[in-house]
Amino acid sequence: MTTADRSSPRVQRRRERNRAAMLDAAEAMFAAGRYGSMRIEEVAETADVAVGTVYTHFGSKDGLLLAVAERGIARAAEFLAEAYRDDQDPLERMVATGEAYRELLLEHPSLARFLTMDPPESVEPEIRERIRADIEQLYDAFTAVVQDAVDTGHIRELDARLFARFLIGSWVGVVTLTRPTVGPPLSTDDARAALALSSAVLADGLVVLPDR
Structure with missing residues (x-):
């Protein structure tokens, strides 16, 4: 994917949707008191994204x-x-x-x-x-x-x-x-x-x- 492709409105909208989905998934787990047991793989599965996408956006579970x-x-x-x-x-x-x-x-x-x-x-x-x-x-x-x-x-x-x-x-x-x-x-x-x-x-x- 070229730099122009990555900055296109369609790609940006998908990134924003993915980010929101990951935050929603993590928020629900945190609200249930599950920070310690939560795994990045679980967030990715719930948000329907690749595990690497979570790390790309946030870097770590703490992020x-x-x-x-x-x-x-x-x-x-x-x-x-x-x-x-x-x-x-x-x-x-x-x-x-x-x-x-x-x-x-x-x-x-x-x-x-x-x-x-x-x-x-x-x-x-x-x-x-x-x-x-x-x-x-x-x-x-x-x-x-x-x-x-x-x-x-x-x-x-x-x-x-x-x-x-x-x-x-x-x-x-x-x-x-x-x-x-x-x-x-x-x-x-x-x-x-x-x-x-x-x-x-x-x-x-x-x-x-x-x-x-």
């Missing part, structure tokens, strides 16, 4: 893990960006951010694993640190939204960093209940309803009421 994590974090950034509107006050933005996070976790449960679990010790240190740094940016972004609501008096005084982590941890916990390995699984619809209910109760307790 594949990093790519899955980065795709999940990019999705999170997109969800959060779509949740923001110019006409929102700080409390409305905090609520919208929470709704976006919850929906993201329900649609992409592998991200819930990345948000709460340290990368396996077997992963290369550089890749472990890159994943940790990217996840920390997500936490910090939500902390900033909560802090803005505190600073503007829309919610009561609290530690924004700790509260942001409490909220994300709670959402991840409910999403975890949809897995069959944790007791009778909760349906996605029930999980969505439970998250909405708990968020409404929390919001009622956070709002600063005007003096009467």
Whole structure:
């Protein structure tokens, strides 16, 4: 295949489809907690590509893990960006951010694993640190939204960093209940309803009421 052939739109589309299929396969395995037992050959078979194609795209299993994590974090950034509107006050933005996070976790449960679990010790240190740094940016972004609501008096005084982590941890916990390995699984619809209910109760307790 010539250089021109490799750069043709048709070849690029096939590469993008193959890459997405490999990431989807690996993401499902990571979400099931199978990083240690996952084999590149299994990813290739599930994605219907050659084993060499996986190595060409990602270099190693650790490189594949990093790519899955980065795709999940990019999705999170997109969800959060779509949740923001110019006409929102700080409390409305905090609520919208929470709704976006919850929906993201329900649609992409592998991200819930990345948000709460340290990368396996077997992963290369550089890749472990890159994943940790990217996840920390997500936490910090939500902390900033909560802090803005505190600073503007829309919610009561609290530690924004700790509260942001409490909220994300709670959402991840409910999403975890949809897995069959944790007791009778909760349906996605029930999980969505439970998250909405708990968020409404929390919001009622956070709002600063005007003096009467």
